[in-house]
Amino acid sequence: MRGIAVLTLAGVLMLAGLAEAATPISREARLQDLAQVRAEYLPKEMAFTPTTRAAAEARLKTLEARAGRLTPSDLLVGLAEVAALADNAHSGVRYHTPEALPDKRLPLRLIWFPDALVVARAHGDAADLAGARVLAVEGLSPDALYGRVRVLLGGKELDRKKRVTELIESEGVLKSLGVAQDADALTLRLRLADGRKVTRRIAMIPQAFTPTAEFERLWAPQALAGETGWTPALKPDAVPLYLRDADRPFRLETTPVGLYLQFRSNSDEDGFPIADFLKAAEARIAADKPANLIVDLRFDIGGNLLTTLDFMRKLPSAMAGRTYLLVGPYTFSAGIVSAAALEKSGGDRVVIVGDEVGDRMRFWSEGDNVRLANSKLALRYTNGQWDLGAGCAGEPACLDHFINVNPVSLEPDVRAPLTAKAWLAGRDPGMEAVMRLIGTRP
Structure with a gap:
């Protein structure tokens, strides 16, 4: 959507789960994808330290040992954990093709605010949940839930919370993390806009009519292009x-x-x-x-x-x-x-x-995507360093001299x-x- 001439975007770092495939991918295909990660992603990702690179290689070795038993969401979670060890917000798993999208997702869109996890949009039978505060997911408070899912992303906590909601909503991800019993439904405890507390078992719905947007666009209640059946938390005619x-x-x-x-x-x-x-x-x-x-x-x-x-x-x-x-x-x-x-x-x-x-x-950006042949997932590596606080002159791949805005x-x-x-x-x-x-x- 947006040009990437110098810095990559947060918005294209759209993380999502893969659906549990009707036709399982073979062990050989999984190993082929993992070999691609080892040969094409790990050597190019410069945000790793020697310690985190070794940890990423060890995590990848564990995935290779389980290759024949990996569901699509297991693969996504495993690769997200590998990339998250770089602890860099511009790095990580992405999808760039419909083949890598999840078949199902919650009929909810969540925003993680400093003081609450909130339903920003709700679809169909879940419409009454728009504007509700999430009190628990699968019995975990939002803080406890974040403690389990933060391993899937790198960067500052504020940014991880912004992006991790898409993973929470995606089919199979919380099951692969050991948080949920089922891949296609989650139990949520919520406080509705009128103050009532409810517990709902919410089934995932087909992804085809899910509104897609950059994370920040979900804050605004105006309908997205092609969006039908979704109820926003805010009234479109009463926004600041x-x-x-x-x-x-x-x-x-x-x-x-x-x-x-x-x-x-x-x-x-x-x-x-x-x-x-x-x-x-x-x-x-x-x-x-x-x-x-x-x-x-x-x-x-x-x-x-x-x-x-x-x-x-x-x-x-x-x-x-x-x-x-x-x-x-x-x-x-x-x-x-x-x-x-x-x-x-x-x-x-x-x-x-x-x-x-x-x-x-201080962060890494630039780079490119390594697109996996079978799962169609991609991993973004970064190879340009910035330090807007103190500068990084003399360090590998430092780009500060292009802009000179530090310190x-x-x-x-x-x-x-x-x-x-x-x-x-x-x-x-x-x-x-x-x-x-x-x-x-x-």
Whole structure:
């Protein structure tokens, strides 16, 4: 979907389970895929340390010993564990072909907020669960569940929680982890929007009519293309500014406290050339001379950092007043670099509001996918290193010199996380914090 000229995207790191195949794949086919991982993925993944590489090789050897007994979800879980040992958010298992998609998935879409695991969308007979808080899955609290599934992903905890919901929803994954008894149904304990607590045994449904989207798009209640039969937790006509026009990657709005710029991408999207938007934003700033600028990167999951790098560097100097930079766990990849460029250029004139960004300041990206011949799964390896905090000059594959935004910290000056409580109430803690800083009543 989004261009990957320099940094890869969080959004294309879509992790999912494979369906329990009607026709089992032979032991020889499994061994062929695992041999591909050993020959083509492990040597190229530079995010491994010597210790974690040895652990990944040992885990792969265990899978090879079980090759004839591996279900599709066993293979997915095993390979996810191998890649997760690199502890790098840009690395891991992916699927790029319908043949690798799960046949079934829960009729729910989940979002993991700082304060709760919430049903963001529910399908058909499960419609009454939209907006419910998940209290337990297969008898495990959300915290205990995360303790079991975190081994499938690398990176910061905030980002793992963002992405792991897709695995939890997928057929067979929790069974392969030893969390669930069955592959095709899960028992959930929930607190409904009206306060009632219920326990439901929820069967997986065919994947064919499941809405697909980047993780951040599920926050907005507006229907996705081709989406039918799904009930969102929020009402589409009662959402705060940051969730409006959900399918527009770039937005420019005049607000009572300043000019609001929102980036959900750093690349051209279908029908939305990013260069045209940047020109329009520059012209508006020059014409309106706004007293304050709000740059919302909370759902900027990345793309081509070069498209916005100079724009972000110039923004603070174009303003007479302050620039308020909104960031959070979905700020990722090129979105993090954009935030770093703006912060370094503006210094004390930039006020960071929100939550921690979705990746560490030191990470690996770039690379390519190794596509497995039989399962059709792919493993993304990374071979370009970044350190936005301290720099990595002189270290292997360091790319810092391309952008020169370090040293920088993106720790918020004002904490204003997007919580489940605020989201369900249609509030925006980040904009409310900005309004308080400017001296306007939220």
